[in-house]
Amino acid sequence: MDAPDRVSVGVLADRGLPERVIRAIVDDLPEGFAARVSAETRWRVEHRVEQVPLDEAGDIPMRALSQRHRQERGWDLLVLVTDLPRRAGSRPVVAGIDVEHGVAMISLPALGAVLVRRRTRALIIRVVRQLVAQRLGIEEDQGGRGVLARLREALAPTQRVVDGHQSAATHLALVGLRGRLRLLAGMVRDNRPWRLVPHLAGATAAAAGTAAYGVITSSFWKLADALSPLRLAGITVVAVVVMAAWLMVYNHLWDRPSETADRRKALVYNVSTATTLAIGVACMYAILFALALLAAVVLIDSGHLAQTLGHPVGVGSYMNLVWLSSSVGIVAGALGSSLEDEETVRKATYSRRERERQEGNRSQREDQPA
Structure with missing residues (x-):
């Protein structure tokens, strides 16, 4: 059977990050297919952006989507791109491939x-x-069987896994600590923790007000001057952890599934949430520190500060004062966050698809008999 001289590839991308990524690379894909798959084949690539649906079990119905889009649009192959974490059993999945259904x-x-x-x-x-290896008569993996290829495969954080329920389907799964750390980093990036600051108006106001009070209060000056850099660093870490933990507990962001298997899966989501909050609070701390430092330089005369402390002052004295004031401000910000609406905090913490996943989990728990 002759290999087809033209292959049409459709890419269906979720809105958000998948949309931005695909728009940036879609024009380069035909050239990449020609160089890495088959130079004798003419490649046509089209992309569409829409929400990739989930079935009742929370899985992506790959085969149903393939049948519908390939028939409607005349695509030979369909590639779905989503920002939802996927699993094959207990293993996080990078990609799922169903050759039979293209x-x-x-x-x-x-x-x-x-x-x-x-x-x-x-x-x-x-x-x-x-997907096209059999149709085009080429090897599935271009990496070869040499020593370097085997070494790269052994060191890679991914591994091919055959789906035991669907013989034609395989998964590229993450393995080992390196793979799980890569998944965690990707989930945190998708949550975009830097968005937390503008959404927490009450917390930011409380933190800024407390830090400002510390900057202009002489008792703070003396306390900051007496503390060592190591202790100030410890206070900063504790302040960030306290605010992140408060946001997580007060706004019910900790995922607590009832089933044992679901608890294992929920661990990575909870670690992702905690990391997202910690990074978001750290961003708030950095902004607060910069503003407090500017205020200290403008408002506090160095001579008056030296007279109060009883010794000559320099940049270090100002830095220590701002350091302590910002840390105390962050703790006050945790209390100020109590004024925020829980849904506002969720929108600031999670990506759109992660919020959909949590809402689906809540709906399933509510539907279960007591």
């Missing part, structure tokens, strides 16, 4: 927090090569 799925969080566009482009080329 469809593959890519989960962006499993690609980590950096080089996402490059990794997505390389992975799309890899899964398309696997």
Whole structure:
């Protein structure tokens, strides 16, 4: 049977990060397919942006989507790109490939927090090569069987896993600590922790007001001058942890599934939430520190500060004062966050698809008989 001289690839991307990534790389894909899959084949790539649906079990119905989109749009292959973490059993999945039905799925969080566009482009080329290998009469993996290829495969944080329920389906799963850390980094990036600051108006106001009070209060000057840098650093860490923990507990962000298997899966989501909050609070701390330092330089005369402390002052004296004031301000910000609406905090902490996942979990728990 002759290999087809033209292959049409459709890419269906979720809104948000998948949309931005695909728009940036879609024009380069035909050239990549020609270079890494088959130079004799003419490649046509189209992309659409819409929410990738989930079935009742919370899975992506790859085969149903493949049948519908390939028939409607005349695509030979379909690649789904989502920002939802996926699993094969207990293993986080980078990609799922169903050769029989000409469809593959890519989960962006499993690609980590950096080089996402490059990794997505390389992975799309890899899964398309696997989808068309039999039709084009080529090897599924271009890596070869040499020593370097085997070494790269052994060191990679991914591993091919055959789906025991669907013989034609395989998964590229994350393995080992490195793989799980990459998934965690990708989930935190997708949550965009830097968005936390502008959404927490009450917490930010309380933190700024307390820090300002510390900057202009002589008792803070003396206390900051008496503390060592190591103790000030410890106070900062404790302040960030306290506020992150308060936000998580007060706003019910800790995922507590009833089933044992679900608890294991929820662990990575809870660690992702805690890390997102910690980074968001750290961003708030950095902004607060910069503003407090500016206020201290403008408001506090160095001669008056030296007279109060009883010794000559320099940059270090101002830094210590701002350091302590910002840390105390962050603790006050935790209390100020109590004024925020829980849904506002959730929107600031989670990506859109992660909020949908949590809402689905809550609905399932409410539907279960007591």
